[in-house]
Amino acid sequence: MTGRPLYEKVLLKLSGEVLAGDGGTGIDRAVVERLSDEIAEASRRGVKVGVVAGGGNFLRGAAFAGEGGDRVAGDQMGMLGTIMNAIAFREALTRRGIAARVFSAVPVPTICETFTQRDADRAFEAGEVLLFAGGTGNPFFTTDTGAALRAAEMGCDALFKGTQVDGIYSADPKLDPDAVRFDRMTHEEVLAKGLEVMDAAAVSLARDNGIPVIVFSILQPGAIVAILDGKGKSTIVTDT
Numbered sequence: 001m002t003g004r005p006l007y008e009k010v011l012l013k014l015s016g017e018v019l020a021g022d023g024g025t026g027i028d029r030a031v032v033e034r035l036s037d038e039i040a041e042a043s044r045r046g047v048k049v050g051v052v053a054g055g056g057n058f059l060r061g062a063a064f065a066g067e068g069g070d071r072v073a074g075d076q077m078g079m080l081g082t083i084m085n086a087i088a089f090r091e092a093l094t095r096r097g098i099a100a101r102v103f104s105a106v107p108v109p110t111i112c113e114t115f116t117q118r119d120a121d122r123a124f125e126a127g128e129v130l131l132f133a134g135g136t137g138n139p140f141f142t143t144d145t146g147a148a149l150r151a152a153e154m155g156c157d158a159l160f161k162g163t164q165v166d167g168i169y170s171a172d173p174k175l176d177p178d179a180v181r182f183d184r185m186t187h188e189e190v191l192a193k194g195l196e197v198m199d200a201a202a203v204s205l206a207r208d209n210g211i212p213v214i215v216f217s218i219l220q221p222g223a224i225v226a227i228l229d230g231k232g233k234s235t236i237v238t239d240t
C-alpha cells in the first residue's frame with residue numbers, strides 16, 4: 001500500500017468458503033495467515049478495520065435444511081462456525097502484534113465479548129481490529145447481512161465483500177462462461193437485476209445507509225490492500 005488509503009473505516013466481509021482453502025471444509029491456516037498479513041498491513045496504515053468472516057467453510061443452515069435437518073438448528077451451527085473463524089483471526093492478528101477483539105452477536109462469554117455498539121466503538125477508536133462474529137445473532141439471516149448491519153452501526157465508509165470472484169457479473173461467473181463483469185453499479189441495479197453475489201437484505205441495508213459496497217476476490221493475494229488504494233479488479237456499488 002502506498003500513500004493515503006481511500007477509506008478510513010471499513011467493514012471487510014471475508015468469504016467463509018475461501019477460509020477452507022483446498023481442503024473444502026474447516027480452516028486452512030495458510031489462508032488465515034495470508035489474509036491476516038493483509039489486515040495487519042491495513043491496520044498499521046491507520047485504517048480502522050472491522051471483519052466479518054462468513055461460515056460457509058463449516059455449515060450453512062439452508063443446506064442443512066435441504067438435507068432434511070431443522071433450519072433453525074442449522075443456522076445456529078452456522079453462526080457458531082463464524083465464531084471459530086473469528087477466533088482464528090484474533091489469534092493470527094495478535095501474534096502479529098495487532099490488537100484484535102472478537103465481538104459476537106451470540107453470547108459466548110467465556111470465549112469472546114458479546115457485541116454492543118458502544119464497546120465496539122471504543123475498541124475501534126483505540127485502533128483495534130474488530131472481529132464481528134455470530135452474524136446478526138438470528139436465524140434466517142446471512143453474514144452478508146450481518147456485515148452490512150455492522151457497517152451501518154459502526155459508521156463505516158465502505159463494505160468490502162472479499163469473495164471468490166473478482167466482482168459482480170451479469171450472471172454467476174462460475175456457472176455462465178459468458179457472464180460479463182460490471183465495473184460500477186448502483187445498489188438499485190444489483191437489486192433490480194436480482195444478482196445473487198450478495199443477499200438482497202444486505203444490499204438494501206447498504207443502500208438505505210449510503211454505504212458503498214466493493215466486491216472483489218480474496219483469492220488474489222494482496223487484494224485487500226490494493227482495494228484500499230483504489231486499485232485491483234472489483235465492482236464498486238454506490239447509490240448513484
Ligand SMILES: Nc1ncnc2c1ncn2[C@@H]1O[C@H](COP(=O)(O)OP(=O)(O)OP(=O)(O)O)[C@@H](O)[C@H]1O
Pocket residue numbers: 014015016017018053054055056057143144162163164165167168169170171172173174195196197198
Ligand atoms: N451475478 C453474480 N456475480 C458474481 N458472483 C455471483 C453472481 N451470482 C452468484 N454469484 C456467486 O456468489 C458467490 C459469492 O457469494 P456467497 O455468499 O455464496 O459466498 P461468500 O460470501 O463468498 O461465502 P460465505 O457464505 O462462505 O461467506 C460467488 O462465489 C459466485 O459464484
Ligand SMILES: O=c1ccn([C@@H]2O[C@H](COP(=O)(O)O)[C@@H](O)[C@H]2O)c(=O)[nH]1
Pocket residue numbers: 016053054055056059060061062074075076077078079134135136137138139140141142143144146
Ligand atoms: O445472521 C446470521 C448469519 C449467519 N447465519 C447462519 O450461518 C451460516 C454461515 O453464514 P454465511 O453467511 O452463509 O457464510 C448461514 O448460512 C446461516 O446458516 C445465521 O443464521 N444468521
